[in-house]
Amino acid sequence: MTAVELLHGVDHLPIVKTLLWRDESATEKFARALAALPELRQAYIELQGDLGAGKTTLVRHLLRALGVQGRIKSPTYAVVEPYEPPGLNVWHFDFYRFNDPREWADAGFRDIFASSGLKLAEWPEKAAGCVPQADLVVRLEVDDDASRRVRLTAQTTLGAHLLHHLEAPNLAKVGP
Numbered sequence: 001m002t003a004v005e006l007l008h009g010v011d012h013l014p015i016v017k018t019l020l021w022r023d024e025s026a027t028e029k030f031a032r033a034l035a036a037l038p039e040l041r042q043a044y045i046e047l048q049g050d051l052g053a054g055k056t057t058l059v060r061h062l063l064r065a066l067g068v069q070g071r072i073k074s075p076t077y078a079v080v081e082p083y084e085p086p087g088l089n090v091w092h093f094d095f096y097r098f099n100d101p102r103e104w105a106d107a108g109f110r111d112i113f114a115s116s117g118l119k120l121a122e123w124p125e126k127a128a129g130c131v132p133q134a135d136l137v138v139r140l141e142v143d144d145d146a147s148r149r150v151r152l153t154a155q156t157t158l159g160a161h162l163l164h165h166l167e168a169p170n171l172a173k174v175g176p
Contacts, residue, residue, distance in 0.1 A: 014153045015160050021148040027054060028061045030150075030166075035065035037165050041088055042116060043158055044132060046124040049140035054148055055122045058138065059092055062120070066090065079107065089117030095126040104130040135159035 021027050034040055047055040060072045067085035075081040075094040083090040091112050104110065104127065113119060113132055124131050136159040139151040154160040 013157075013160060014155050015163055016154075017152045017163055017166075019150040019152065021054075021150055023147070024054075024057065027058055027148065028065075031058060031061035032065045033166055034162070035062055037162055039158055039161055039165075041118055043135045043162065044113070044119040045121070046131075046134040046137045047120065047122045047140070048124070048137060050142070053140040053142055055138075055140060056094075058140070059120050059122070063090065063092070066118075079103075080109070080112070089115070091117065091119050093119065093121040093124075093127075095121060095123040098123070098126045101127075101130055136162055 019030070021030065047058065049055055056074045063072050063083055063085070066083075066088060068083050068090070072083075073081060075092055076096055079094060079098060081092045083092065093109075109130065121127070121131060121134075124134065133155050135154070135156045137151075137153040137155065139153070141149045141151075143149055152163055152166070154163045
């Protein structure tokens with residue numbers, strides 16, 4: 001029985017963990033650990049936090065860890081940037097400028113979210129009511145010393161599985 005099958009009966013969601021990233025290398029280390037999990041390939045992850053909190057930096061490190069070569073740019077104006085690392089489809093959304101729910105259908109986002117692959121969304125609250133429930137929510141907050149306090153919330157069985165496998169002691173866990 002796989003860990004996902006074992007967690008299938010989990011009724012204690014959401015599951016929350018808090019990490020502390022003292023510098024960008026901690027962000028990169030987390031991204032590599034997350035990229036190593038095969039289940040990530042079907043996840044929908046929301047990235048929350050103020051401007052400059054490190055959402056796009058985390059996405060860049062994650063995409064590099066997944067094998068994306070070349071330029072990785074923020075989709076702030078395009079709303080979505082697709083990537084095709086080896087054997088995977090990834091879509092990086094930035095809903096910061098998203099204003100009209102009709103854009104959702106017109107842009108084909110419903111089809112993207114229904115397809116297989118990894119979906120990463122910055123500013124998901126701007127598309128509330130359109131996006132599905134995230135498997136994992138990553139909330140980044142900047143501390144006074146420029147470190148990042150990171151709150152990970154698993155909202156689905158897949159998200160719980162991802163959190164369970166991110167138990168490595170080197171991820172600087174600071175809370176439950």
